[in-house]
Amino acid sequence: MATFFGEVLSVFSRAVEEDEEDEEGEEEEEEDRDILRALEDKRQVRVRWSSPLSPGGGDRPSRCPHLLLAVGHAASRFVSVYLLSRGHWDTVGQVCLWNERTVGSKEAACVLHRDKDNNVLVCPVDCFVAEDQLFQWTEQVMGCVDTTGLQVTVLSDCPAAEYRTAEPLGPAPVLRSLHTSSHKEAPCCPPVEQPNLVTGLPAAVLSFCQLHHISAVLYQCYSDERCPDSSSMEVFRPALTRLAKTLGLDLSPNVDQLRKYISQASVQSNLYI
Amino acid sequence: MFVPSQKSPPDLKGFTLIMPVVAVGNVGQLAVDLIISTFNMDRVGHIHTDCLIPMAGSNPYSTGKEDADGVHTAAEVYISRGMKLAVLQIRSPVIQVQKTKKFRQVLVSWMKASGFSRTIVLSSSQAYQRDDRQLQGSPLRYLVTPSMLKLSEGALKELGWLEMEKVQAFPGVTDGNSEPRLYIPGGGITKGLYTDSCAEDLPLAVLLLFCSEGDNIPDAFTIINHLNSWLHLLDYPVSRFVKQHVFHKLVSAFVQFNIQEITPKCMLMVNMADSFL
Numbered sequence: 001m002a003t004f005f006g007e008v009l010s011v012f013s014r015a016v017e018e019d020e021e022d023e024e025g026e027e028e029e030e031e032d033r034d035i036l037r038a039l040e041d042k043r044q045v046r047v048r049w050s051s052p053l054s055p056g057g058g059d060r061p062s063r064c065p066h067l068l069l070a071v072g073h074a075a076s077r078f079v080s081v082y083l084l085s086r087g088h089w090d091t092v093g094q095v096c097l098w099n100e101r102t103v104g105s106k107e108a109a110c111v112l113h114r115d116k117d118n119n120v121l122v123c124p125v126d127c128f129v130a131e132d133q134l135f136q137w138t139e140q141v142m143g144c145v146d147t148t149g150l151q152v153t154v155l156s157d158c159p160a161a162e163y164r165t166a167e168p169l170g171p172a173p174v175l176r177s178l179h180t181s182s183h184k185e186a187p188c189c190p191p192v193e194q195p196n197l198v199t200g201l202p203a204a205v206l207s208f209c210q211l212h213h214i215s216a217v218l219y220q221c222y223s224d225e226r227c228p229d230s231s232s233m234e235v236f237r238p239a240l241t242r243l244a245k246t247l248g249l250d251l252s253p254n255v256d257q258l259r260k261y262i263s264q265a266s267v268q269s270n271l272y273i
Numbered sequence: 274m275f276v277p278s279q280k281s282p283p284d285l286k287g288f289t290l291i292m293p294v295v296a297v298g299n300v301g302q303l304a305v306d307l308i309i310s311t312f313n314m315d316r317v318g319h320i321h322t323d324c325l326i327p328m329a330g331s332n333p334y335s336t337g338k339e340d341a342d343g344v345h346t347a348a349e350v351y352i353s354r355g356m357k358l359a360v361l362q363i364r365s366p367v368i369q370v371q372k373t374k375k376f377r378q379v380l381v382s383w384m385k386a387s388g389f390s391r392t393i394v395l396s397s398s399q400a401y402q403r404d405d406r407q408l409q410g411s412p413l414r415y416l417v418t419p420s421m422l423k424l425s426e427g428a429l430k431e432l433g434w435l436e437m438e439k440v441q442a443f444p445g446v447t448d449g450n451s452e453p454r455l456y457i458p459g460g461g462i463t464k465g466l467y468t469d470s471c472a473e474d475l476p477l478a479v480l481l482l483f484c485s486e487g488d489n490i491p492d493a494f495t496i497i498n499h500l501n502s503w504l505h506l507l508d509y510p511v512s513r514f515v516k517q518h519v520f521h522k523l524v525s526a527f528v529q530f531n532i533q534e535i536t537p538k539c540m541l542m543v544n545m546a547d548s549f550l
Contacts (some may be wrong), residue, residue: 007297034370056480130440131326131368132323132368132372134326134327135327136323137322138327178329178330178331178344179342179343179344180343180344181342181343181344191331191341192330192331193331194330194331194333194335195330195333196330197328197329197330198328198329198330199326199327199328199329202329203327203329204327204342205319206329207319207327207328207329207344207346207347209344210319210329210344210346211276211321211346212276216327216344218393
């Protein structure tokens, strides 16, 4: 499709063309089926728990009242800099997956951390989770957690350009929230307004929680920054104030780690050196 | 899998189910949004499946702060008990890696288990791929399964609707072996769902509209009024009934399911709706 300015854009329809697929399906050979089965198996999301997991043993960690997921660069780095760098955390397991964006043949892993008092399970997700893996990821992780009385908090980030609103958002990063019907506490920021929607892993987790009557809240940061900086990380701080109090942490950044992340980002933009 | 919103699942036996198919112009979904908002239907559950791309948003039909909370998902079921009407809204596309067949199976088994008296699928097809016979006259077509034909033969005859024509696989080439086939380009799982329902002996009808991507709100009104002439959900055309706020919410809801393609079209439609209001 050519636009008004003459660029040619690739256009795909949302409608699924099924006809060819069906015909191919009938002629599918055993070898093709084997390849597809092997590929499907390779794309499985697996949760691997470290041993020993809990004093009581078993294949899942002992019950944690909080689950904190941080999806995206800014959110996962915020959790690393502000939360995981403070206090004592144990690595209790990892969520492993492989997809088309995984570098090399080694699986990408999202590490699961648990605080020493067993209050919160934290999972920063910095890797790409493909569309067909989102459901599985959620089912696998939530299936390993005792959901009775569970409070799920999801932090995520998204380009500000994707937020549709009558009033411009302004240059500073902003935080918006979306919560399930079971979540009774007032969120610390305005809601994600219509007609905006949430996609990806946060959407999969929130949908799961809504369906299973689990209290869950999403805090989504809309930022213009290409690489996460201190301001786009700082914006998440109010979202975790209550949790940090429960854990007895002061929720201030670890300056060394923050500097490390920011200097990593500045190395990438060396256009004018 | 159907997951009820409340602890006890709703009894949908004998209900009429209306559902869209994600197809060109999203006409079916727009029409379904219009039904849900017009009749102020209650959400009773979700279709929880790995076949759809996950999405979440706030209530697209909210009329105030009290009903704005809660997460709305990719596939939800709404009902009106008084009208014995159930509506399935699908807000995101099917994941295209071998999931279309599975999704159809999920839908068919849910329809069978729920005991709907009939199912009406609202869909669309690419206008530019019509053949010579389809170019003239009404852009609306229908398809019915044999068991639906038994139920509604008289009503359909009275309405004088046009059945979807079967087309030659290779138009212009005379080949004795090639049978005319049902072809619904841009219709998503429409054809598959229809074929599966025929095989399962489900009473199902498909209402189709030939259209193109663009401002598809008029198309939604067209198909809903077409449906109304059969089911008599309202005594007057839908466009007269729709109040301004409902129309605005309809547009908002429309934008919700444009998950893969956050199009300028959506913004255009929001602006158009604003100027309309």
